[in-house]
Every structure is written in structure tokens, then in C-alpha cells.
Amino acid sequence: LDEIHPVGSIDRTETEWFRTAVFYEVLVRSFKDSNGDGIGDFKGLTGKLDYLQWLGVDCLWLPPFYDSPLHDGGYDIRDYRWIREELGTIEDFKVFLDAAHDRGLRVIIDFVMNH
Numbered sequence: 001l002d003e004i005h006p007v008g009s010i011d012r013t014e015t016e017w018f019r020t021a022v023f024y025e026v027l028v029r030s031f032k033d034s035n036g037d038g039i040g041d042f043k044g045l046t047g048k049l050d051y052l053q054w055l056g057v058d059c060l061w062l063p064p065f066y067d068s069p070l071h072d073g074g075y076d077i078r079d080y081r082w083i084r085e086e087l088g089t090i091e092d093f094k095v096f097l098d099a100a101h102d103r104g105l106r107v108i109i110d111f112v113m114n115h
Contacts, residue, residue: 010104021058021106028065028087029074042088046096049103059106065093075112 011017032044042065052060064074067082074084083093100107 010101010106017106018059022056023059023061023108024052024055024057025061025063027063029084037086039086041086042083042092042096046092046099049096049099049105053103053105057105059108060100062107062109064110064112075110077112080111 026045027040028042028045029040031040032048033040034044034047035041064077065083065087066074066077067079067084068074068077070076083090097107
């Protein structure tokens with residue numbers, strides 16, 4: 001496995017990486033619940049990164065997880081600076097992002113402008 005995705009193997013100089021990458025869309029709220037409230041969260045997602053790496057995923061695509069009243073599936077963002085409370089904290093997101101990068105996984109997030 002290390003030969004396929006060595007730990008920390010993101011080559012930031014490679015500009016065409018997306019052409020051959022395996023993308024995996026992850027709706028955080030339905031992926032993995034870490035605290036038993038029935039809603040997936042960043043701690044749960046972080047706990048499954050080894051599995052996603054083992055699957056051969058190169059990049060995780062995260063639909064909106066920002067603070068939202070959820071009238072439009074999370075695309076009706078109230079505040080881009082905050083994460084929806086049930087999904088975790090900014091610190092949980094930073095831990096997830098660092099853990100993903102440590103495994104050579106890229107992360108793309110939806111940034112919904114003017115929606």
C-alpha cells in the first residue's frame with residue numbers, strides 16, 4: 001500500500017494530478033458517526049481515512065459542511081467561517097485535513113458562491 005500512496009506523498013508541483021485521480025465524494029453528515037448521535041462528523045471521517053486510502057482514493061470531495069439552516073441541502077450557507085455544529089468544530093476539520101494530507105489524500109471542498 002505504501003508504494004501506491006506513500007504517507008505524505010502529495011506532490012504540490014504536479015498540476016495535472018486530477019486527470020488520473022480517484023475522487024470519492026463524502027457527505028460528512030452521513031458517512032461515519034463518532035459520537036452516537038446518528039449524524040456523521042469530522043471525527044468519524046478522520047477515523048476512516050486509512051480505509052479510504054486502502055480503497056485507492058486519491059482525493060476526497062466534500063459537499064458543503066458550513067453553518068446552514070439546511071433548507072437547500074447545506075448549499076444555503078449562513079456562515080462560511082463556521083462548520084455546522086453537529087459535524088464538529090473547526091479544530092476537528094483541521095485535524096481531519098492534516099490527517100488526510102499525512103496519508104497523501106487531497107481534499108476538495110465545495111465553496112458555494114452566490115447561491
